[in-house]
Amino acid sequence: MPTGTYRNITGNLALAYGLIAGSVQSGLKLFLGSYPITPASDILHELSKHKAFGVTTFQAEDEIAGIGAAIGASFSGSLGVTTTSGPGIALKSESIGLAVMTELPLLVVDVQRGGPSTGLPTKTEQADLLQAMFGRNGEAPVPIVAPRSPGDCFDTVLEAVRIAVTYRTPVMLLSDGYLANGSEPWRIPELSELPEIDPAFADSTNHGEGDGAEFWPYLRDEQTLARPWAIPGTPGLEHRIGGLEKGDGHGNISYDPANHDFMVRTRAAKVERIAESLPPLEVDDPGADEGNGAKVLVLGWGSTYGPIGAGVRRVRAAGYQVAQVHLRHLNPFPRDLGDVLKRYDKILIPEMNLGQLAMLVRARYLVDAVGYNHVRGLPLKAAELAEAIGNLVADAEGIEVDLTPHGALRDGSLASSATLDATSGGES
Amino acid sequence: MSATDLPLPLIRSGIESVPTVPEGQAAPTGKDFTSDQEVRWCPGCGDYAVLKAVQGFLPDLGLRRENIVFVSGIGCSSRFPYYLETYGMHSIHGRAPSIATGIATSRDDLSVWVVTGDGDALSIGGNHLIHALRRNVNMTILLFNHRIYGLTKGQYSPTSETGKVTKSTPMGSLDYPFNPVSLALGAEATFVARTIDSDRKHLTSVLAAAAEHRGTSLVEIYQNCPIFNDGAFDAVKSPTTRDEAIIPLLHGQPIRFGAVGPDGLGSRGLIRDAVTGGVKIVDVGDAPDQVSADDVLVHDSHSPDATTAFAISRLTDAGRLHQAPIGIFRQVARPTYDDQARDQITQAAAGVAGSPSDRLEALIGGGDTWTVA
Numbered sequence: 098m099p100t101g102t103y104r105n106i107t108g109n110l111a112l113a114y115g116l117i118a119g120s121v122q123s124g125l126k127l128f129l130g131s132y133p134i135t136p137a138s139d140i141l142h143e144l145s146k147h148k149a150f151g152v153t154t155f156q157a158e159d160e161i162a163g164i165g166a167a168i169g170a171s172f173s174g175s176l177g178v179t180t181t182s183g184p185g186i187a188l189k190s191e192s193i194g195l196a197v198m199t200e201l202p203l204l205v206v207d208v209q210r211g212g213p214s215t216g217l218p219t220k221t222e223q224a225d226l227l228q229a230m231f232g233r234n235g236e237a238p239v240p241i242v243a244p245r246s247p248g249d250c251f252d253t254v255l256e257a258v259r260i261a262v263t264y265r266t267p268v269m270l271l272s273d274g275y276l277a278n279g280s281e282p283w284r285i286p287e288l289s290e291l292p293e294i295d296p297a298f299a300d301s302t303n304h305g306e307g308d309g310a311e312f313w314p315y316l317r318d319e320q321t322l323a324r325p326w327a328i329p330g331t332p333g334l335e336h337r338i339g340g341l342e343k344g345d346g347h348g349n350i351s352y353d354p355a356n357h358d359f360m361v362r363t364r365a366a367k368v369e370r371i372a373e374s375l376p377p378l379e380v381d382d383p384g385a386d387e388g389n390g391a392k393v394l395v396l397g398w399g400s401t402y403g404p405i406g407a408g409v410r411r412v413r414a415a416g417y418q419v420a421q422v423h424l425r426h427l428n429p430f431p432r433d434l435g436d437v438l439k440r441y442d443k444i445l446i447p448e449m450n451l452g453q454l455a456m457l458v459r460a461r462y463l464v465d466a467v468g469y470n471h472v473r474g475l476p477l478k479a480a481e482l483a484e485a486i487g488n489l490v491a492d493a494e495g496i497e498v499d500l501t502p503h504g505a506l507r508d509g510s511l512a513s514s515a516t517l518d519a520t521s522g523g524e525s
Numbered sequence: 526m527s528a529t530d531l532p533l534p535l536i537r538s539g540i541e542s543v544p545t546v547p548e549g550q551a552a553p554t555g556k557d558f559t560s561d562q563e564v565r566w567c568p569g570c571g572d573y574a575v576l577k578a579v580q581g582f583l584p585d586l587g588l589r590r591e592n593i594v595f596v597s598g599i600g601c602s603s604r605f606p607y608y609l610e611t612y613g614m615h616s617i618h619g620r621a622p623s624i625a626t627g628i629a630t631s632r633d634d635l636s637v638w639v640v641t642g643d644g645d646a647l648s649i650g651g652n653h654l655i656h657a658l659r660r661n662v663n664m665t666i667l668l669f670n671h672r673i674y675g676l677t678k679g680q681y682s683p684t685s686e687t688g689k690v691t692k693s694t695p696m697g698s699l700d701y702p703f704n705p706v707s708l709a710l711g712a713e714a715t716f717v718a719r720t721i722d723s724d725r726k727h728l729t730s731v732l733a734a735a736a737e738h739r740g741t742s743l744v745e746i747y748q749n750c751p752i753f754n755d756g757a758f759d760a761v762k763s764p765t766t767r768d769e770a771i772i773p774l775l776h777g778q779p780i781r782f783g784a785v786g787p788d789g790l791g792s793r794g795l796i797r798d799a800v801t802g803g804v805k806i807v808d809v810g811d812a813p814d815q816v817s818a819d820d821v822l823v824h825d826s827h828s829p830d831a832t833t834a835f836a837i838s839r840l841t842d843a844g845r846l847h848q849a850p851i852g853i854f855r856q857v858a859r860p861t862y863d864d865q866a867r868d869q870i871t872q873a874a875a876g877v878a879g880s881p882s883d884r885l886e887a888l889i890g891g892g893d894t895w896t897v898a
Contacts, residue, residue: 100898102897148873149873149877150885153631153870157656158652161623166624166630168627172627194617195616288882329593338615339613340599
């Protein structure tokens with residue numbers, strides 16, 4: 098474990114703390130509009146205790162009003178947040194589209210549970226990824242991030258705040274019931290480690306000179322493609338936004354066909370631009386540096402991090418090579434993901450759904466990723482996962498795989514292995 | 526679960542916390558509130574009259590233009606914000622009250638207005654409307670009632686009369702309509718009024734009272750749709766019928782209407798109906814079959830009990846309109862949601878020491894901790 102001061106923390110608590118940290122780091126008042134729903138309600142409960150930070154918690158009449166109020170608060174210069182689970186996202190979809198169109202910072206937290214419909218409210222699942230990605234009318238791209246562990250909820254929600262504020266966009270954070278209620282030792286970060294987030298409110302006109310100077314709400318930052326955020330109370334920047342298509346730059350209603358095509362592509366490009374701000378992927382492939390890299394990559398996202406790691410360690414403990422990458426950013430994908438995927442012969446994507454990330458990865462990178470899918474409302478099992486990884490290793494390397502510890506030495510399929518001891522054991 | 530007695534904040538004016546135009550600066554005019562956008566309603570639409578009235582009235586508030594926000598949903602009326610040189614959001618169908626709740630709760634220095642229609646407010650947005658009213662969030666809701674869907678070209682609305690033949694109801698509508706005033710009163714509204722698009726003076730006076738009211742003000746505006754529901758409000762607009770059709774409500778005044786009688790007031794009036802517990806219309810005068818002027822109900826819009834206001838609202842025709850009370854039904858002071866939400870934050874922060882960063886550090890570092898060296 099890295100050195101530092103530790104405490105135990107659940108995912109929902111880390112999320113609530115991360116939201117407060119996002120508020121402190123950005124100087125924006127936090128406004129939560131939420132409707133009670135399992136397993137997300139604890140975030141509402143926790144934040145309602147912290148009004149001393151200037152936090153407003155609004156328990157709305159329904160999911161739609163929760164996000165509506167959050168959008169109103171964002172328009173007014175707060176950090177608007179709404180928290181829910183999958184059924185709530187379904188209800189909020191039209192409003193998320195409004196936030197896409199109005200290009201306002203907004204956080205949408207989905208603590209996923211078993212679905213569809215009411216499904217398994219107290220059980221965990223990862224089946225809202227495609228809903229987050231595509232569940233709106235029109236071309237409505239939304240950045241998506243997902244924490245990998247309870248403690249990682251803190252960092253991931255801060256990253257979501259950074260993206261939302263910097264790029265003026267709704268951001269979806271996909272937690273799940275396993276993370277929400279699960280607990281782990283968490284190294285308490287130093288404040289100096291937290292990102293500074295600059296709301297950079299617009300305070301002056303941005304188009305034309307002298308008497309003709311105007312404020313154009315859709316004149317974009319060249320680097321981020323973000324539009325200016327001018328909040329009510331700012332003189333001279335009065336403007337109207339809304340769900341109708343906007344003319345590029347001036348932001349007035351536009352039905353011009355070329356403008357619509359341009360704006361659709363620009364909104365998509367803005368979300369893609371976020372990838373430029375992301376660090377390179379961390380690829381866990383212990384033999385790669387010595388030219389003894391794995392042929393099989395296990396790619397995951399969200400709460401499967403723990404079971405995948407445990408499964409990978411079992412396979413390595415048996416003496417075989419396998420690489421692991423875990424995604425925090427699901428939209429846009431990190432820029433180097435395509436290159437990383439192409440380095441491996443086989444890609445396994447374990448998910449608690451029927452293959453949603455696998456579908457996105459296959460479509461985007463044209464790689465033959467294989468799914469490992471269980472939707473039992475329970476976390477994946479490390480032993481079963483190790484089996485699946487082992488089968489793929491056998492396939493990729495043309496060998497028999499024996500997953501008992503040091504099995505590779507016993508069956509002689511791998512004469513020498515670099516990773517016998519260091520990573521053995523340790524699954525939880 | 527226990528309940529706690531909330532401290533009662535001072536009841537203030539609806540716009541008291543909103544910055545005003547600095548002294549010495551030229552007072553804004555209606556033109557200053559007019560945006561450069563072309564108005565796109567049908568010729569003859571009542572929306573034009575309301576827009577003109579609002580543009581003409583806003584300068585009277587004396588507020589800084591940048592501190593005024595108009596929010597709308599979807600429908601003909603919801604294009605309203607585009608035509609005003611203030612901050613504005615044309616949002617999605619029915620949701621404007623929820624968005625306005627977020628604006629009003631997060632900022633007390635804004636004058637928040639919602640522009641909505643009968644379909645937007647009462648059909649798809651009915652839930653948000655009633656909850657905004659009961660919470661009493663500081664905003665003014667202008668409900669343009671055409672009793673028809675206009676933007677989607679002529680289907681019946683939640684205020685259309687039963688039996689109405691429209692594109693979607695060729696054999697007549699089966700829906701019983703809402704009475705928006707009754708609905709608002711039932712939803713614990715603190716300010717409920719009704720006015721008419723073509724009566725600019727009355728409209729403006731109601732707008733002024735609504736803006737002054739701290740809390741959710743609901744103003745139903747009878748409005749003609751010349752294309753899809755022409756003449757729906759003729760009874761209250763036509764010079765030949767309106768004296769009989771309009772039951773005017775003025776706080777502290779006896780409720781009298783109709784042809785002027787010998788005492789200079791309308792020859793008809795409202796009295797309490799001992800049988801139903803409601804109110805009824807009677808002929809006022811000294812004849813044996815008339816009711817004495819002294820017994821006519823005096824309108825009390827400030828009554829803490831909404832029962833009489835509700836009874837008066839029921840005099841509105843549910844079918845084709847021949848008669849309707851017009852004016853302020855109810856205007857009572859009750860703490861607002863947004864003021865109280867801000868007060869709780871102030872209370873929670875009182876006496877808390879340290880910068881936000883220090884307190885964040887203490888928060889996340891709290892509980893049982895251990896050190897890994």
